[in-house]
Each structure stands twice: as C-alpha cells, then as structure tokens.
Amino acid sequence: MKRATRLVHAGRDPAAQQGMVNPPVYHASTVLFESLDALEAATRNPFKGVYYGRNGTPVQFAFETAVAEMEGAFGAVTTCSGLAAIVAAVMSVAETGTQLLVTDNVYGPTRNLCEGLLKRLGVETVYFDPTIDAEALAALITPATRAVFLEAPGSLTFEISDVPALAAVAHRHDLTVLADNTWATPLFYNALEHGVDISIHAATKYIVGHADAMLGVINCNEAHYPAVRKSAASMGYCAGPDDIYLGLRGLRTMGQRLPVHEANALALANWLAEQPAVAQVIHPARADHPQHALFQRDFSGSSGLFAIVLEPCERERLAAMLDNLALYGMGFSWGGYESLILPIDPNRSRTATRWDAPGQTLRIHAGLEDIDDLIADLDAGLARLTG
Numbered sequence: 073m074k075r076a077t078r079l080v081h082a083g084r085d086p087a088a089q090q091g092m093v094n095p096p097v098y099h100a101s102t103v104l105f106e107s108l109d110a111l112e113a114a115t116r117n118p119f120k121g122v123y124y125g126r127n128g129t130p131v132q133f134a135f136e137t138a139v140a141e142m143e144g145a146f147g148a149v150t151t152c153s154g155l156a157a158i159v160a161a162v163m164s165v166a167e168t169g170t171q172l173l174v175t176d177n178v179y180g181p182t183r184n185l186c187e188g189l190l191k192r193l194g195v196e197t198v199y200f201d202p203t204i205d206a207e208a209l210a211a212l213i214t215p216a217t218r219a220v221f222l223e224a225p226g227s228l229t230f231e232i233s234d235v236p237a238l239a240a241v242a243h244r245h246d247l248t249v250l251a252d253n254t255w256a257t258p259l260f261y262n263a264l265e266h267g268v269d270i271s272i273h274a275a276t277k278y279i280v281g282h283a284d285a286m287l288g289v290i291n292c293n294e295a296h297y298p299a300v301r302k303s304a305a306s307m308g309y310c311a312g313p314d315d316i317y318l319g320l321r322g323l324r325t326m327g328q329r330l331p332v333h334e335a336n337a338l339a340l341a342n343w344l345a346e347q348p349a350v351a352q353v354i355h356p357a358r359a360d361h362p363q364h365a366l367f368q369r370d371f372s373g374s375s376g377l378f379a380i381v382l383e384p385c386e387r388e389r390l391a392a393m394l395d396n397l398a399l400y401g402m403g404f405s406w407g408g409y410e411s412l413i414l415p416i417d418p419n420r421s422r423t424a425t426r427w428d429a430p431g432q433t434l435r436i437h438a439g440l441e442d443i444d445d446l447i448a449d450l451d452a453g454l455a456r457l458t459g
C-alpha cells in the first residue's frame with residue numbers, strides 16, 4: 073500500500089478499544105498489577121505493555137507503531153521534543169574518549185549538545201562539509217570515531233548529503249549512522265532505506281502539523297533500538313499523552329497536508345526566483361539547487377521549508393518588508409499549517425564551511441493558505457523592501 077494509505081491505517085486497533093477509531097488517552101503515572109505474578113512478569117519486561125506512566129501508555133504505543141511502520145523501522149521511541157530525540161539518540165552511541173562526525177549544516181541545538189554536554193563528558197565532535205564525498209569522510213574516521221550524524225537537507229541552508237554513500241563508508245568502519253529527517257518526514261524520505269540506522273524526527277513540525285505541541289520520535293533499526301530505548305528511558309524522557317495524541321492525529325492527515333506544503337513552497341520559490349530583489353532561491357526540488365540530482369534520486373517529495381537570499385539592502389527596508397506581512401509570521405519552528413518567514417545567519421552555527429551570501433538570507437515556511445494570497449503578500453513585502 074502507498075504511504076498516504078498507511079499513514080491512515082498504521083498502528084490502529086479499534087477492536088481493542090471498544091470500536092473507537094482512535095486510541096484512548098490515559099493520564100497515568102501508577103499502573104496497578106493484579107497479583108504478584110503479574111507484577112513480576114511486568115518487571116521482567118518493563119517496555120512491553122503498560123508498566124509505569126513514564127514507560128508509555130496505549131496512545132504512545134499506537135503512535136510508535138504507526139511511525140515505525142512509515143519508515144520500515146524495527147521500533148520507534150517517543151520523546152518530549154525533537155531536541156530530546158536528538159539527545160537520546162546521540163547519547164545511545166557517545167562514550168567518553170570517543171569522537172562523533174557531524175554535518176556542518178546540523179540543527180543549531182544539536183551543535184550546542186556537541187559543544188556543551190558532550191564536550192564536558194569527553195566526547196569530541198568533528199564537523200564536515202555536508203557535500204563531502206565518501207573518500208573524504210573516510211579520511212576523517214579514526215579509531216575513536218563512533219558515529220556519523222547527518223541532516224539532509226539541513227533546515228537552514230538545505231545542502232543534501234549523499235546519504236547512502238556516506239552510510240556505506242561509516243558502516244565499513246562499524247560506525248552508527250544517525251540522521252535528523254525532520255524536513256522530509258518519513259513520507260518523503262525513508263532514511264532507514266538509505267542506510268541510516270537511527271532516523272530522528274522533530275514531530276513538533278509536520279507530524280503534529282498544527283503548531284500546538286512539542287514532540288520527538290526516533291525510528292531505529294533492530295540493532296540500535298534497544299540502546300536508544302534505554303538511553304531515552306534512562307534520561308527520564310517521556311511525552312505527555314495529550315501531546316502524543318496530537319502527534320498521532322497529525323500523522324493521519326500528513327499524507328494530504330504535506331503535498332499542499334510542497335506545492336505552495338515550490339510555487340513561491342519559482343515566483344521568488346523571478347523577482348529582482350531576490351538574489352538566490354535555495355530549494356532542493358528546483359533544478360538550480362547544487363544537489364538537485366541527489367534530491368531527485370533519493371527523495372519522493374519536498375516539504376514546505378526553503379530559503380532565499382535577498383540582494384543587499386538596508387535593515388530598515390528589511391524591517392518594512394517583514395513587519396507588515398499579513399500572512400507570514402515571524403517565529404521559530406515550522407511544519408504547522410501557517411506560513412512563516414525568518415531572517416537567518418547560517419554562519420552563526422557552522423565551522424567547517426562558510427555560508428557566502430550577498431545579502432540577507434530568509435527562511436520561508438509555506439503553509440496551507442491559498443497560493444495566490446501567499447504570493448500577493450510577499451509581492452507587497454518586496455515592494456516595501458525595494459521602496
């Protein structure tokens with residue numbers, strides 16, 4: 073069955089819940105056991121079925137089953153945010169005295185984890201150009217290297233790594249391959265099929281899809297699932313059942329929402345490329361993207377997030393453009409139904425490469441509004457920009 077169909081049906085068992093279409097949301101800490109036998113049996117298997125609120129409730133099990141099925145994972149692990157998913161995944165492989173190889177276009181807070189907590193614990197991070205080839209990556213691997221962390225495309229600058237080639241090199245050296253797959257979601261990019269062992273999702277974005285909950289989920293292959301589950305549990309990560317419910321509910325419509333984000337983003341990108349105030353459009357699905365061939369080879373679609381570079385302009389004119397947009401909000405996160413725009417400075421969070429742009433870089437999230445309205449609002453904004 074196609075992915076949109078599986079999104080609707082995965083992880084559902086109405087017969088087990090009195091015929092209800094959706095699973096119940098139990099608010100739980102204590103779970104009571106009927107007998108000493110039952111208590112002892114549960115204690116032998118604390119992650120199978122209900123055991124204690126922190127270990128999960130039925131809505132979490134349904135969510136994990138559905139998300140894992142989408143990416144063909146052995147199992148999924150839910151966390152309280154996308155960043156918690158990154159921390160749990162990385163902490164499942166990091167040990168004192170070891171080294172991580174991390175793509176230079178990685179999400180800023182992932183870099184903060186590497187430069188803060190991990191450095192303090194004696195884990196070294198080496199950053200590499202996201203467009204690195206397999207041979208150059210192999211040259212960075214030392215006996216201390218444990219894992220390679222990818223993010224393709226990066227969520228600010230949208231470079232795409234050759235994930236299968238890099239994963240093959242990593243596996244030849246017995247390294248674990250982790251990837252932040254938030255941009256494409258399991259719908260448009262199956263990271264596990266491309267050689268990734270641990271695929272991380274900020275479910276806060278498209279899976280929740282309505283800008284109303286924080287949630288993370290990690291899809292793991294069989295070899296890595298136990299360590300990731302243990303890592304998340306030992307750090308005490310658990311998401312609230314209401315938020316997990318919103319994630320599961322969002323998942324059911326993601327197959328219909330994402331193609332609208334995709335079409336709106338592409339239409340906006342193509343229109344923006346024609347505007348004189350815009351120096352550059354950075355969208356992996358456009359033929360002028362430097363890694364467009366990799367995008368075409370590996371992805372089955374693009375989501376709603378892309379960037380543009382403006383021609384040089386005064387800050388005042390930029391403010392006139394951004395402050396008076398009617399439909400684009402300014403703020404962090406993305407993946408909700410609404411459009412967003414954000415000035416960004418990629419050089420603040422990269423060390424192995426430089427981001428050379430003639431003017432201000434703007435990140436745009438295309439929401440589910442009508443495309444004509446989205447273009448008209450930006451058209452008026454660019455008119456204010458160029459005065």
Ligand SMILES: *Cc1c(COP(=O)(O)O)cnc(C)c1O
Binds near residue numbers: 274
């Ligand atoms: C937002 C984001 C995260 C973190 O997710 P939160 O739920 O906000 O913690 C991780 N990776 C990427 C690429 C993101 O955009």
